[in-house]
Amino acid sequence: MSDITQEQVIQTELTAAYPCLQDKVRIQRARRLYAAVSKERIGEVFAFVVRNMDFSMLCAITGLDEGETLGAIYHLARPDGMVLNLSTSVPKDRPMLRSVTVFFPAADAYERELIDLLGFQVEGLGPGPRYPLPDNWPAGQYPLRKDWTAPDQAGPQREGSENPDV
């Protein structure tokens, strides 16, 4: 192993291209990098790492309820095993994200999950069936938000019930 690890190379490259990411790129362990990006820059940074840095796999998109804001983490991976986690936050009253389906058609399911479970709005996502909640799920109910609790009784919401044994 050389003195400069592959992780540090990625860190340097990223901060060189986006000075605003200075100190925002964190190496947690071998092959795991985390970067927090503002919601204004996430589209650019995402496009840059996918196009120029060979992050050719989108492992998943995680949605988070961070209290005042909603967070989204794009888990991107490279064929050599490097994983870059780009996270961003958007305000809860206007939780707008740009769809990444142009880069990764498979992101469709992950983005629909963000919409259904956390109430994100995803711009540029084509029409299609919802996922994973049932079609008769009441509007405005987002099960993964921290303030959401399962309604007591069965009914249309039963699928979102907290009891995994149902």
Next chain:
Amino acid sequence: MSEIRSRNVTIPIGPQHPALKEPTSFSVTLSGEKILQVGVRLGYNHRGIEKACESRSFIQSLYLIERVCGICSHSHSSCFVQAVEEIAGLQLPPRAMYLRTIVAELERLHSHLLWLGVAGHEIGFDTLLMYTWRDREIVMDLLAAITGNRVNYGMNTFGGVRRDISHEQKADILKAMDTLEERTKYYISVATEETTLIQRLSGVGVLSHDDAIRLGAVGPTARASNVKRDIRKDDPYAAYDQVPFDLITSDCCDVYGRTLVRVGELMESYKLIRHLLNNLPDGPLAVKAPRKIPTGEAVSRYEAPRGEDVHYVRANGSEKPDRVKVRAPTLANVQAVAHMLKDRYLADLPIVVAAIDPCFSCTDRLIDLTRDGDGRCDVITWGQLHDYSMRWYKGQGMDLAKLNNRFKCGESS
């Protein structure tokens, strides 16, 4: 026939359909026998496990996560455990790493054998189903002997594993590997020589190398399109960086290639298990894990039998996880299925869908029995349960013990 040709029919495959072992809905628009369009609707099995984890302690979540899938239960639990161990900064004893890997490979064996049978069934070749599922029982018995369960093993705990492999078990596993290897060689010869099988699999469900990358296919689906993608190699976890094994790929890009990759991986797994068992280090099974996990986050990747499994865990310093995100391999492959089905025949749909090995829900087996009469509950051991089932079938006029002995004598195929 003219009527069916003149207009397009849309037929529902699912949510309940004989070809699907788990509810999913494909609405297939047909022109004659040709598929024009496929609409996929998922989510029928959404059980809210991610949300449920947030209200449970870490150790409770572990057992809940293990029940995400009945077949790759060890995959999900290992993936989750790895993430939590990373956050808590736990260093696993080497023996625990090896044991975890052995169970993982045994799980791959039973999952791939299961797949081979299902694939046979989907193309109307039930003999293959019967043969492979018979052999799968050997693996299931091994898993039951090691972990106490046929599925949902409960092998993992934070900081290590819960059970050890004894010398006798080691010998049993090694013997079983020889039997299985011999049988697998027979399946390879069937897969490469049987004409109707090749006709039904070859050129079906084509996914080109570029499409596989573009659509984000994972696991054997991707490897059959010659994409060298295997988390065990790319992002090694557990003991995979210490054992030699080959990455199996195929450039067939079709269902036939996926079959070859899976039987090839079976052969690799036998090799892996032998190596792991013969080099099993001594030492403790687990290190002590704290009840409260410090604040932090981790992404864990794991090569499940079906492909890459991704877990994201965030802890906030309490006993309960703040967020658990699970991405099962099937979700990554579903896009590829819709692509593969376009302009194909309806008859190919079941096998193309099955070829990505969509995750089936499985039920565990009963270990709490209520006795007739006094209604008392007691737990019976695996051996007792095994004997009980033998007795029950004997009462039905079927002596399975005799049959099993015959298999053990090596009379097969």
Next chain:
Amino acid sequence: MAGDLFYILVFPGFLFLAVFALIADYIDRKLHAKLQNRIGPPWYQPLADLIKLAAKEDLIPRQVDPWLFKLAPVFAVTAVVTAALYIPIWRHGTPMSFNGDVIVVLYLLTIPTLTFFLGGWYSRSVYSMIGAARSIMQLFAYEIPLFLSILAPALLADSWSLGGMTLFYAHHPWYALFNAVGLFTALISLLGKLERVPFDIPEAETEIVAGSFTEYSGRLLAMFRLALSIEMIVGAALIAAVFLPFGLNLGGPAAFGLYLVKVLGIVAVIALARTVFARLRIDQMINFCWQFVAPVAFLQVIIDLVAKGVIAR
């Protein structure tokens, strides 16, 4: 009159055929299971299945024409039982034989497939309709080779009745060897007719649930199942009579025993095919039948015509 009635209803008519069909069904299933390394059903399983189905409620979809829906299985059973009346069992010919009965038998054996089509098509379910369309498509593929391969031996025997054919081959047993190719193609066509693996395309479970029979239940389904089982032994008996016409001279029990052996032997071949093959796709099946089976069956006709010319000289 009473004799005829006995012949039609009891032996070797409906009752005998039903019992024999169940036995053949059992042997088929047991053998299939043994070949697959399974235990297989107990001997009474086919009968138990039949009784269970007969005890169930008949569900008739609201949109269908109930008469057609109910009559389709009845026609299927009737046609195969009628066909059986012309097939020699323990002597040359039967009381019903006439010159040309081989054609009648072939057409009677086509009727079940037509009832599968009608029953399925008028079930008004997409699975049934696709299954029905596949039944008919498949019919066109195997019917010609079957006709060719059955009629070729008739050409050689110069008789259009099954009794006449068996009599001819009894006198010239070695001539039956000319028809070896036809036996092969007739067996393949029979697999198609019976909708058995590798040609079980019209009822491919994993694609279209149960094909034509998807909407059928209870007694009506039982009748379809029985018709298929009887068709299996009638088809096997037809092939046995045409291609393996030996032993009918023995008369009585010996000839009857030989008949059972021949039919069950063909059933065993069918079970073997079910074990070793995967289901083909409809296009593959049609290509296979037209590119391979039909030309070979035609070759059989030529062989028999040439043989006949040589013999006549």
